[in-house]
Amino acid sequence: xxxxxxxxxxxxxxxxxxxxxxxxxxxxxxPSLFWYVQHPNKGLQLLLKYTSAATLxxxxxxxxxxxxxxxxxxxxTKPSAHMSDAAEYFCVVSGFYNTDKLIFGTGTxxxxxx
Amino acid sequence: DTEVTQTPKHLVMGMTNKKSLKCEQHMGxxxxxxxxxxAKKPPELMFVYSYEKLSINESVPSRFSPECPNSSxxxxxxxxxxxxxxxxxxxxxxxxxxxxxxEQFFGPGTRLTVL
Numbered sequence: 001x002x003x004x005x006x007x008x009x010x011x012x013x014x015x016x017x018x019x020x021x022x023x024x025x026x027x028x029x030x031p032s033l034f035w036y037v038q039h040p041n042k043g044l045q046l047l048l049k050y051t052s053a054a055t056l057x058x059x060x061x062x063x064x065x066x067x068x069x070x071x072x073x074x075x076x077t078k079p080s081a082h083m084s085d086a087a088e089y090f091c092v093v094s095g096f097y098n099t100d101k102l103i104f105g106t107g108t109x110x111x112x113x114x
Numbered sequence: 115d116t117e118v119t120q121t122p123k124h125l126v127m128g129m130t131n132k133k134s135l136k137c138e139q140h141m142g143x144x145x146x147x148x149x150x151x152x153a154k155k156p157p158e159l160m161f162v163y164s165y166e167k168l169s170i171n172e173s174v175p176s177r178f179s180p181e182c183p184n185s186s187x188x189x190x191x192x193x194x195x196x197x198x199x200x201x202x203x204x205x206x207x208x209x210x211x212x213x214x215x216x217e218q219f220f221g222p223g224t225r226l227t228v229l
Contacts, residue, residue, distance in 0.1 A: 034217060043118075043204055043220035044157070090156055100145060100170060100208075102218060104156035 002027045004091045006105035014113050019078040021108045023091030026072065032094035033074045034102070035065055039087045047089075050074060061085070086112045118221035120205050126227045129195060135224045137188040137205030146188040147218060148180060149204040157204055163188060195228045202226075 007022040025031055032051045036044040048059025055067040065076045074091060089108045095101035118139045127133050137146065145164045149157035162170035163182040177199075179191040188205055202225050206218040 036220075041202075041223075041225065043120075043222040044206075045220070046217045049217050100147070100162045100164065101159060107154075107156055 002031065002093050002095060002103050004033075004093050004103060004105040006089075006091050006108050008108050009106065010109050010111065012111040012113065013081045015083055016080050019076070019081045019085065019110065021076040021089050021091075021110065023074045023076065023105060024072050025074060025091075025093050027093060033065075033067065034092040034094070035059065035063070035074075035076050036090045036092060037087050038090065044090065047076070081110075081112045083112050083114065086110055118205055118207055118219050120203075120221040120224050122224060123222070124225045124227075126229065127192065127195065128229050129197075131195075132191070132193045134192065135190040135203055135205075135226075137190075137221055138186055139207040139219070139221075140186055141207060141209075141219065142185075143207035143209055143219070144185055145208045145210065145216075146182060147206040147208075148178075148188070148190050149206065149220075150199075151202040151204055151223070161190075192226075195226075197228050200226055200228045 003026045005024045013019055030052050034049045035047040037047050038044045047063050048057045050057050050067045058064045063078050065074055067074050091105040093103045121136045147162050148160040150160055151157040159172050160174045161180045166182045177194050181189040202223045204223045205221040208216045208218045
């Protein structure tokens with residue numbers, strides 16, 4: 001069975017400092033992994049995805065993530081936080097037998113202080 | 115056009131009402147999805163349509179009835195809902211159902227309140 005674990009339910013940073021949101025996955029096969037962001041009362045927006053190509057994936061708004069098979073991790077980073085980054089972030093793995101099913105982590109709420 | 119649109123944005127209904135949620139996409143995607151999201155939780159998959167056929171029903175109560183009239187439209191018909199059904203209902207679409215790495219594009223959601 002596949003699963004994702006987001007290691008922090010809340011992360012707080014100051015504007016201009018780096019962001020690190022941690023995600024570990026469990027999969028018997030090479031997974032497809034995604035990071036989505038959700039601003040309050042909005043839908044989900046794809047930040048980036050990993051599908052077995054380059055292990056360092058660059059996304060929108062300056063975010064990137066590195067797939068580390070040995071550590072079963074897919075952490076999301078950004079060098080410098082902006083106030084507009086405050087939102088809920090979901091790490092997601094695609095089901096292997098049924099790739100229509102996305103398996104969501106429980107989410108990490110990012111707060112950005114001025 | 116890379117948008118998934120949903121109407122209405124907000125809906126308040128009584129437990130005896132019948133209402134419908136609508137979702138539309140014009141990206142040529144052949145898979146469409148309904149999710150339910152409660153506050154401070156991740157989305158939960160309800161239904162998947164692939165090539166206009168229902169391919170996944172995640173044991174959703176029959177008071178929720180999905181419909182896919184064509185490849186661009188997805189409806190969710192609501193009848194005799196309970197207050198615990200109050201949630202954000204998200205629609206999504208993806209390029210080809212069943213292929214690895216096909217991200218899902220989400221609409222803004224309908225905020226449903228059942229009184």
